[in-house]
Amino acid sequence: MTDFAIALAPEPRNGLCGMCGEAALWKKGPRVCILESGSPVCRECAQNHAPQHFALLDLAISAERVGKACKHLLTPPMESLLELNRAAETFALTFPAPLRKAA
């Protein structure tokens, strides 16, 4: 089993995905990496192999995008709020529901 982490990269990177070996381009900022090697993972592999990390990354990227776009607005547009809501729901649904004890 591979362990993953989210790393904050100060620079963009062009290289091969640590999981599938396909070429990919990563922007600077947060990205999903393999914990042992630090190799970045492409979006498709992150979505398949580390869905919780992927959902958290998607939420962070959505929040950053909406924050920058709506920086000087009193109320963000509905489209931005829906984008944040979608990312938050996806993140919340990637965690399994807590188990209930049988009475």
Ligand SMILES: [Zn+2]
């Ligand atoms: Zn990949």
